């Protein structure tokens with residue numbers, strides 16, 4: 001990639017960012033589409049200062065990750081309606097000096113689900129009630145999925161369910177009966193606890209579409225158990241690449257090279273294993 005005086009800077013704001021796959025993915029996409037831009041990762045504590053720097057340096061856009069998805073919002077010029085409802089921004093676009101915030105975690109999850117038949121009118125069980133669950137639950141509710149939220153801390157499930165006119169259950173003993181789509185948004189099953197699954201796998205029916213947002217490992221205990229029963233599955237890379245594809249399209253107005261972005265992520269995951 002040629003860096004010159006016209007190169008536009010994009011970046012990732014978060015903490016920590018050392019293991020992020022976003023720089024490799026976005027730089028490969030810029031190169032593929034011959035866009036004169038570079039994407040760097042910035043580990044930082046002060047989101048307000050990062051946005052001031054973004055304006056000073058006239059950066060083209062940024063990805064925002066933990067722990068800044070909420071605290072950046074107060075310093076943007078505009079927040080997209082869905083991101084405002086979710087209460088989290090993971091994407092900033094510099095529109096002629098105006099910094100506008102979006103949530104493409106929701107777009108990424110919905111893209112992955114739509115590729116497997118979508119969730120409209122389906123009974124969807126979301127496991128977890130944290131930030132990731134929130135984005136996914138809002139997306140499902142918006143397209144008319146019948147939403148059930150189950151969480152270890154029942155109170156958090158109740159509060160999210162209340163906002164979305166959904167139902168809730170404690171995670172312990174959650175019923176998988178009649179569930180069309182099951183989505184794990186918790187960190188259960190992530191390295192090093194790779195043998196753990198958030199629900200009793202013996203209860204899974206082959207009719208259920210099972211999605212996990214954990215991508216380390218790619219085949220979690222939940223997904224391998226689901227596959228053994230004959231379920232269709234969606235792995236964590238699908239949502240991760242989906243949110244980046246949507247970011248790239250917001251920044252450039254061009255169709256993102258999704259297959260290439262996915263292969264960059266898969267290669268890095270294999271290398272790091």
Ligand code: ATR
Pocket residue numbers: 127128129130131132133151152153154156171185186187188
């Ligand atoms: P994120 O923004 O990634 O969703 P978060 O807001 O910290 O992260 O939420 C983490 C989610 O994973 C929560 O739903 C959490 O359950 P609690 O609300 O009970 O804390 C869930 N979680 C994390 N570890 C878990 C475990 N060992 N068993 C069950 N749920 C777990």
